[in-house]
Amino acid sequence: MLRLEGVEIAQGGFLLRADFEVVRGRRTAVIGPSGAGKSTLLGAIGGFTPLREGRLLCDGRDITDVAPGHRPIAMLFQDNNLFPHLSIAQNAGLGIRPDLKLGAEERARVAQALSRVGLEGLDARKPGALSGGQQSRAALARVLVQDRPVILLDEPFAALGPALRQDMLDLVQELATETEATLLMVTHDPADVRRIADDVIFVEGGRAAAPQPAQALLENPPPALRAYLG
Amino acid sequence: MAPRAQPIIGTSGVAAGVFVVAAVLLSFVGLGLRAEVGRGLGPAEWAAIRFTVVQAALSALLSVVVAIPLARALARRRFPGRGVLITLLGAPFILPVIVAVLGLLAVFGRTGWLNTGLGAVGLPTLSIYGLHGVVLAHVFFNLPLATRLLLQGWQSIPAERFRLAAQLNLPPRMIFRTLEWPLLKQVVPGAAALVFVICLTSFAVALTLGGGPRATTIELAIYQAFRFDFDLARASLLSLIQLGLAGGAALVALWVIPNFPLSAGLDRGLRRWDARGGWQAWGDAVVIALGSAFLLLPLFAILLAGLQGLPLMPAVVWKTAGNSLWVALLSICVLLVIALPMAGWISTRRRGSAEAIGLVGLSASPLMIGTGWFILINPIADPVPLALPVTALINALMALPFALRILVPPMRDVLATYDRLSRSLGLQGWAAWRWLVLPRLRAQIGFAAGLTGALSVGDLGVIALFADPDRATLPLQMYRLMGAYRTEAAAGAALLLLAMALSLFWLCDKGGRWHAEA
Known part of the structure; x- marks a missing residue:
């Protein structure tokens, strides 16, 4: 469903090539050494890094030049996923309408999403008054109301402790299943891959490989991946 | 693409x-x-240009020369009210010029406190009108600005340097040479240029304390040509001169003018080990007392006279x-x-x-x-x-x-x-x-x-x-x-x-x- 056709992403002296398709509804982990271009790949799919060559298609539609907010994509970054001056209901509401002119029905959807991620009754709180885990939940509530076919996670839970991060990944998995979304997530941890990924994209040496079934790949990694996994 | x-x-x-x-x-x-x-250009225009440049240069020079010891004293002394004083140094920014002029008149004017005091001990009195009045008022406004700029510079010297100087037991002369002089070389030209540019377009001060053929700025001359003679041709010509002079100076100064120290944070105290000696401490105390008196007395005078004047x-x-x-x-x-x-x-x-x-x-x-x-x-x-x-x-x-x-x-x-x-x-x-x-x-x-x-x-x-x-x-x-x-x-x-x-x-x-x- 998400197709990268002869894609080349150039940033400074750095070049990343990708040519593959991500199948609908699959949960794909993007792994690879630091600086290999995992975030760059997600940034390009999200529309933040321009492509030097190639096309990006989603369900057959060319989205190469579409602005980030108009892509069928919801994305969470490593940090700054919430506006600190807005309540979490407003933060989530931005996922429905960027001008926050929400009707009663839309407000109900926000409240529903917040309670789905376990933040019932905290609508009026600002992010600063929440714990790190709750902030992640608030960001996920926004992803939920955005209701886009593709979700990109660029290590949004990296700052959380291991147990909390697993909780979040489980929640992500559930949400992705409920909304039938296709999930791409950057991770460093093979345990994360085992936990939720169907497929793995291995990024290394200026190339993002096509998705491979996770289980098979981890059991029998090619030399480069073996070196990375250690 | x-x-x-x-x-x-x-x-x-x-x-x-x-x-x-x-x-x-x-x-x-x-x-x-x-x-x-x-x-x-007639002689009157030339006189206005000359006066404008001379008063701006003098104001810049005096403001910076006085600001150096004041900023230095404020940078290395801790005393109650220091924070308030430094906040007050920002006040001239929002102080109406004409109000300050009235305050200066109350202190330095013909029947002001200073002249009353001088007269009481039989000394000749001073006149606040003309060049020195204009310069005095400009120093009143720009001394705080220059002091804040220099203080900002002083506080940019890392605390570690002062620690090192203390460790090496450097004498005051060496502290000046190794720490303060390089800083002054960097900050002083910018501060002086800024004050100079500000004073070039001064109007209200010149209107109230200047005037006459010997103490008219270009800005004031525009006003006089316009208001008294309704000579639009002359006012226009003067305006173009003003544009060339002030605009040119502003453009040239753009490269050396530092950032305005508009933000807070200058009241942060830095621990210092040097300048503990008696004469240095007393010197700083005198400088701070004189500087504060110069800046605060006119304000105090307005308060006093203003309260009496309100019903009138x-x-x-x-x-x-x-x-x-x-x-x-x-x-x-x-x-x-x-x-x-x-x-x-x-x-x-x-x-x-x-x-x-x-x-x-x-x-x-x-x-x-x-x-x-x-x-x-x-x-x-x-x-x-x-x-x-x-x-x-x-x-x-x-x-x-x-x-x-x-x-x-x-x-x-x-x-x-x-x-x-x-x-x-x-x-x-x-x-x-x-x-x-x-x-x-x-x-x-x-x-x-x-x-x-x-x-x-x-x-x-x-x-x-x-x-x-x-x-x-x-x-x-x-x-x-x-x-x-x-x-x-x-x-x-x-x-x-x-x-x-x-x-x-x-x-x-x-x-x-x-x-x-x-």
Whole structure:
């Protein structure tokens, strides 16, 4: 469903090539050494890094030049996923309408999403008054109301402790299943891959490989991946 | 190839920038229509140029020379009230010039405290009028600015250096050579250039303390040509001279002028181990006491005389106070409508390129713009009813460079931090202003608005060109009272004006921070 056709992403002296398709509804982990271009790949799919060559298609539609907010994509970054001056209901509401002119029905959807991620009754709180885990939940509530076919996670839970991060990944998995979304997530941890990924994209040496079934790949990694996994 | 990503805000800033440039250029058109360049410069014009440059140079020199020991003493001494004193050093920024002049007259004037004291011990008295009065007033305004700039420099010396100096037990002379002299070489030229440029376009000080063929600035000469002789050709010619002189100096100084120390943080105490010796401590104490007395006594004098004068104020003072309030509020609105989009536009651009437009306001003097517009408006409409709106607009233009200095850096931060999130949500244009920029920048917007309000309410400039008896602002009314030798009533008006300027600033500044969260 998400197709990268002869894609080349150039940033400074750095070049990343990708040519593959991500199948609908699959949960794909993007792994690879630091600086290999995992975030760059997600940034390009999200529309933040321009492509030097190639096309990006989603369900057959060319989205190469579409602005980030108009892509069928919801994305969470490593940090700054919430506006600190807005309540979490407003933060989530931005996922429905960027001008926050929400009707009663839309407000109900926000409240529903917040309670789905376990933040019932905290609508009026600002992010600063929440714990790190709750902030992640608030960001996920926004992803939920955005209701886009593709979700990109660029290590949004990296700052959380291991147990909390697993909780979040489980929640992500559930949400992705409920909304039938296709999930791409950057991770460093093979345990994360085992936990939720169907497929793995291995990024290394200026190339993002096509998705491979996770289980098979981890059991029998090619030399480069073996070196990375250690 | 994907096109370069559009910034989430900033498109309206171009329009605001064009408006500012057009407002200034329009006045050039007016001036160009009337100036008779072929007439050449007479002795009066040359005298005005000479006086303008001489007083600005002297003011810059004195301000900086006095600021060096004062900043040094403040940098290395800790004492109760230090924070308050440093905050007060920022006050001349929002202190109406005419109020300060009245305060200086109370201390240094013919019947002021100083001369009364000198007379009592049989010494000859001093006159505050003419060159030294103008310079004195300019030093009063710019000494605090220079001190803050130097203090900022002093505090940029890392604490570790002073620790090292203490460890090596360097004598004062060596501390000066190794730590302070390199700093002064860096900061002093910029501070002096800034004061020089500010003093070049001085009007209200020259109007009240200068005058006559020997003490007339170009700005004052424009006013006199316009107001007394209604010689628009001469006023235009002088305006163009003013533009060349002040604009040129501003452009040259642009490279050396440091950032305005508008922000707080200067009251941070740095632990120092040097200069513990008796004579140095006493020297610093004397410098701080004299500096504070010079800055605070005039303010105290206004308070004293003002309280006595309040009941003596004619009713017209209240009416003009209403006018001034209206002008200030309008000015704040105009400023925000111009400065916010411009700051947004500048913030999405690389450093430096677009900020220069904001400086147009500094290089073009108020009376010059006023004269140009008058020439254009006069054939079409009666300029007198427009006196107040025009004053508000020009005040906003004058405040623009300061507002941009306040708004642009935090706006850059906000855009850098939340750009990706905003774009991933499709948050842009008005929605980005409404939900991201305005709430994040509330404190700075309040500060800029407060500064503009205070500058505008206290401004005695272009209003003097246009006004008739029915349309005065409070500063102009105060000047009229002073001219009529109704000093007590003028002091009452001064106190009222001071209160208005301070409360406008305080309300906006506090309003911006009220309930503001991280």
